[in-house]
Amino acid sequence: MIARRIEKKVEEALSRSASVALMGPRQVGKTTIALNISDSGTAVYLDLENNLDLQKIQDINAFHAENSQQLIIMDEVQRIPQIFAALRGIIDKERRKGHKYGLFLFLGSASIDLLQQSSESLAGRIAYLELQGIDALEFGTGTIDKLNQLWLRGGFPDSLLASSDRNSLAWRRDFIKTYLERDIPQLGPRIPAVTLERFWTMLAHVQGGVTNASQLAKSLEVSATTISRYLDLMVDLLLVRRLQPWGSNVGKRLVKSPKIYVRDSGLTHALLNIENYNDLLGHPVAGGSWEGFVIENILSTVPDGVIPYYYRTAHGAEIDLVLEFSGREKWAIEIKRSSSPTLSKGFYLACQDIGPDKRFVVYAGQDQFNIGENITAIPLHQIMSKLLEYKGI
Template sequence: MLPRRLTPRIHDLLDHSPAVVLLGPRQAGKTTLALEIGERSPSIYLDLEDENDRARLSDPSRYLAGHDRELVILDEVHRMPELFQQLRGIIDRGRRQGKANGRFLLLGSAAMDLLKQSGESLAGRISYSELGPFDALEIGPDQLETLWVRGGFPRSFLAESDEVSLTWRRNFIRTYLERDIPQFGPRIPAETLRRFWTMLAHNQAQALNAANLASALGVDGKTVARYLDLLVDLLLVRRLPAWNRNAGKRLVRSPKVYVRDSGIAHALLGIRDKEALLGHPVAGQTWESFVIETLITAAPEGTEAHYYRTSNGTGLDLLLTLPGGAFWAVEVTRSMAPKLERGFHSACADLNPHKRFCAYPGPDRYPLADRTEAIGILELAKELRAAG
């Protein structure tokens, strides 16, 4: 396993909070990271998908009282939502006895359900962090294109061959559709949801057209919204909102939607390896999505991400508003000789960002026109991380 750059942050949160929630899609490495963190001090691990571990918590207060000097790691905690109310009392009793922080590390795969359940019961007692698949800052620069092709799920990225990687991703998709997703809401036919997921992969980095998707699936717009909400909630799809603060322009309002892991997108589209990807019409779109996801992941906590598009086509691929108010504009290109289009200049004139970048695959950094720098993806990700 590669070291995860989130590890120091989880340690820090545990030092300052009674409970920490680690969110992330299944198979992203949450359990591995949690067990490594548990090695720092006495700990106990319970997998709430295991009947025996759930049985231990039939009386949570009594069982956990016997482990009040240990870090308790609860995996797939959304399987026992009734537990959050019990944890509140346990944490409050521990505070009165001087056991304030580092009590619980809770792992979950469904963001909105888990945030709602924990937020209602553990307000003021809990911190949150998100662990995604491997990102560009966790690998070597020579593996960037492998990360794009295979995606960052550990068993896919580290597979011994492209074929083994693709087989893993196909099984991952099948398992999510047939076993995992039915746990999180009303029954959705697996084949229908696969078609929807695949349509999103075909339209990577494109503005959402819910009417077209609904027509293709033979459902109504509300059903499309429900499918999309589910995949966003499971941290498999990202909705990138449109910038809407410039009242003097006619702006595109629909969000851009993309499959967050490029390797999963490629598996949905049947793309086997890099050669097949480079000859596929969606290559430019998945590259743009890959770069945007890389930069959002690298950005400081609290950064707001948007894209900008006017009705006449003026646009920017990514706008990042950093916590201190700094405003960065990013255009993404796959070309090794980046050039700025007229729409980029017009968008910058509209918005006047503090920094302007053209992110490209190369290693060099140099100035372009209009106070814009060409910059490699990894270097821009590192600059964003340092800005925090």
């Protein structure tokens, strides 16, 4: 079993909050983490897709009274958002008894924003955490082969650890089919599975591209408003990321539309029928896929309060990823697939515009070295470690 960093974060959050919501796509490892926490202490686990478990909490007050000394774990909580109003009363009652922390752990497949809309009644009583796939530090990508395996297959545990690339691809195809035909309809949207699959595949084809709703709408023969609705849904399901443009006033004509990434590289490749590493290297999406893969891994290690952006002007100045820390420190990060990275004039121009405190080029090698004045070429796992150890300027 691969240890996940977020397990410690969940335990820490439970020690300071009455309830914790751990959100992430299906099959990403939320239940395993919850069961590990359950095994290490006193807890009761409920799978709300199981009708028997669902019946147990029809009277949540009675169920809690019977299990008041245990952490109550509820899996797939987005299925019953109406429960949060009742939980507020239970939490407040326990607070008056002096039981302030670690009462409930919620697991859900919808996004943090979606759950927050349903749990406004728990304001001040709930902490939110997000789990994505296994990342480069957790998998241990100290060798090129392991790094390439993670990039090709993505971070879903069953895909990453499959016995072969073919079996991994089969798992991801089944995952996509299940999401489209069962999981999304359960959340309410009535969108034909074939239409949403075409849309998802279009996003994979333009991985890392700037949003062009009108072009997507024309290809899918729907309105731009419908495209926005589809995109909102995929973002809410934590399957797609919108990377917003950096927009401070630098007196330049900036690109103002977000970039779009399918968040898991393995799903990107499954949508494009890329089975093995050689096929990936020869595919036109390889550069965009690598960029998205690096961005997701970096963002899995950033400190709280960091806001990610990209920077691009109409005149060609560009930075793939800008990290703005809570103290206003900025890191400029360029992403290169090459093992011998070189920088374009656009990166230098962009750095002149925004004045980053640190400049990095994340590349596909294993050594760290200076590539120019105040610019460091660095492997993915090393910049992730820097972010985990970040203490500020």
